[in-house]
Amino acid sequence: MDIFVQQILNGLVLGSIYALIALGYTMVYGIMGLINFAHGEVVMFGAMVTISVISALMNAGINLPGPLLVLIGLMISIPACMLLGFVIERVAYRPLRNAPRLAPLITAIGLSIVLQQVAILIWGRNYIPFPPILSHDTITILGASITKLQVIIIVLCLVIMAGLLVMVERTKLGRAMRATSQNPSVAGLMGVSVNKVISATFVIGSGLGAIAGVMVATNYDQAHYYMGFLIGLKAFTAAVLGGIGNLGGAVAGGILLGIIESLGAGYIGTLTGGFLGSNYQDIFAFMVLIMVLIFRPSGLLGEKMADRA
Amino acid sequence: MAETLLKIEGIVKRFGGLVALNNVGLSINKGEIYGLIGPNGAGKTTLFNVLTGLYMPDEGTFTFAGKDLFRAKPHVVVGTGIARTFQNIRLFAEMTALENVMVGRHIRTKAGGLGAILRNKGTMDEERAIEAKARELLEYVGISSVADERARNLSYGHQRRLEIARALATEPTLLALDEPAAGMNPRETSDLKDLMAKIRNDGVTILLIEHDVKLMMGLCDRIAVLDYGKKIAEGVPEMVRNDPKVIEAYLGVAHA
């Protein structure tokens, strides 16, 4: 029972981070119908830049409380990632908007490789530890323990996601985004600047990605040039799980995937009689992805799509 | 009594809340030209999609040439003898006209991967036969001069004919044509009419959707009228034309 509660808590932490990243995928997919393969790299840059800023401040002898340092780091990494997202769209996607679908996918993969290599150039190939500036005090819930930091991660994710949903529902930009996702050409005729909406989507998604990257780095106490790949893939899975293009779906899918994954990792040994261990944790995301796409290709909250013949 | 080729009863097809086909039943006799008319959005194309296995009907029965085709896969339907064209032409745009028709021979031929790799005599003979038959069909529909043009580059009328040739390549007993005359000028339409008559004379039953009422009246043996997913009339053209329900359905739309 303790394991169960513990794994649920771990899953919630993981899942809310997935959800935050999944929003980036799902917004872009909803509006442009393409998978922004380079999104995972934006997440990685968010983590890396933040760590660099914090380290630089500390090296300069500036002595501030941990949370404040992280906040300053975020204030630099968020705009940096937003700029990165903006540039990615301009360079890799906009020129190919009418090209066959394979073309933007390849540029995106190419860009992922470039971004990883740039990260190696700047930060090297090794794991970079997150500076030990945040407390790892734990609290106990139902016999399971969770750090205060993890509680903050969950709460922050929920707040940000709620803010985004309100933004999309209530603001002018949000309306323009919804109109564009339904029908870009009609939205264009109605006076929506489709290019601006698309840029805004990339910028917002990348900002969320930067925050998520920092959360990942604080949660695992490290960052790495390759960290964006797996986490990006899982977040995409979460987006598909919830129904790609659907914001609420991305949130639900992210949290669900996080919980499935940590429950799976916690119980796989018992389930297989010790044959498979928790080192198989990563296959759950892919298994879930395949299952969802077989049984409900439109995702949990997505609308059923039918081919028009 | 004429021999029944196709029979459906109580077919229902829903899209979410929309009932696109509501309890539709009809039977088509061997050798006739059976017309299907109705206002836009009445469910004609949806019925075609159900009859050709592209959509799964929710309820009903469907038999063709004595076989049960309810919820059968498209390739099974084609194998049993129903071929179709599309309202919004769906050719293989980058293939030549000839290659398009050759694809139509797929279901009636059988060379597999191994045969393709080994190129044994059987495979090569079959391949030659496929090409010969395809050329013959292009000739039959009157577009053999453009055999090696890419389908995309053909004129609209030629594309329509090519779709018919491709469908005929599957050796259907029932040919279902979804608005084949749409967008054609009067001359092309009259040529198309002759082509359809020729196809029927060669023993193929035809199911035809068309808006051109004059064309339909002159060509069809029987006509069914769909409105809002329901069959509201069926019979010989004369009778259907004077049916008050039909007049209302059409006038209601035209003057709405």
Add this chain to the structure above:
Amino acid sequence: MTMVNNKKLGLFAVSAIAVVVLPFLVGGALGNSWVRILDFALLYVMLALGLNMVVGFAGLLDLGFIAFYAVGAYSYALLSSPHFGLHLPFYITIPIGAVLAAFFGILLGTPVLRLKGDYLAIVTLGFGEIIRIFINNLNAPINITNGPQGVNLIDPIQVGGFSFGKSFELFGQTFSNVYLYYYFFLVLTVGVVIMAWRLQHSRIGRAWVALREDDIAAAAMGINIRNIKLLAFALGALSGGVAGGLFSAFQGFVSPESFSLIESIMILAMIVLGGMGNIAGVVLGAVMLTIAPEILRSTIGPLQMAVFGKTIVDPENARMLLFGLAMVVMMLVRPEGAWPSKRRRMEFQDAKKGVSHG
């Protein structure tokens, strides 16, 4: 007409001779390590042609292709090495690996039948990762794959009493075994080229193009979509499996590292940059992308030394950076690839003009 034919025949003869003497020219001028690179180029040609059947012919975007290479490689490694003490001959293990890979191809293909485009890409990517994770972890509790350490001392190809494992003598001269493997791979590569070409120009190949261009129309013409997709997956995987077995024998060592996602991407890039769907383009792409990085690897270091007097950018880093940039730039400038098929070129031109299909 005959003039054209003669010209073609001449061109063919010249390229045939060039391909046959190539290893001696390269080996003589640059050394055996470059002949070894040629051997790898041939392996990649086989792999790329296999993936091209799936992506180029049938239009199914597969990002997990390397899994089939892994299946072939590990089949050979486990059945012909001291790991289990089995030393089956290559003419048994390579077919076993190929069939097993084809089986995995169908295993992957079946659940993804309804998926298209990007969705298919992601699922196949996930599948490739699942296979790699299993290979990486199946060393406990029962040691099947030897985990991250990989399998060592794999048997070389052996024909009669003659082993490809050591160098050989000819006309009093000693040649490295990389020459033997070159000709062995060349024969098989030519076989795969012929197979791919014949499939493309057959009833099956036409069905694949139909599927790629419009799957609904293809179904309505009586093509069994499920079977024709599975056939593409199976045949593609089969070629991948053969290449994998050859890789094992040639390398003498396999580990999970050789089968990571970047390898799948690399093979896809060979197809796309070379000219998807066009066999000559794919061959060109595979050769280019195998050789060019090696050239970069061997020049970036010395070049930096010469210009800056020290190594500023790690050559491996620079190589991957250029590779990524090349992918982006190539797609922006020439999305149809270096040597596309006529049909593809048309598709891309139409796309540029913004014409919609059918």
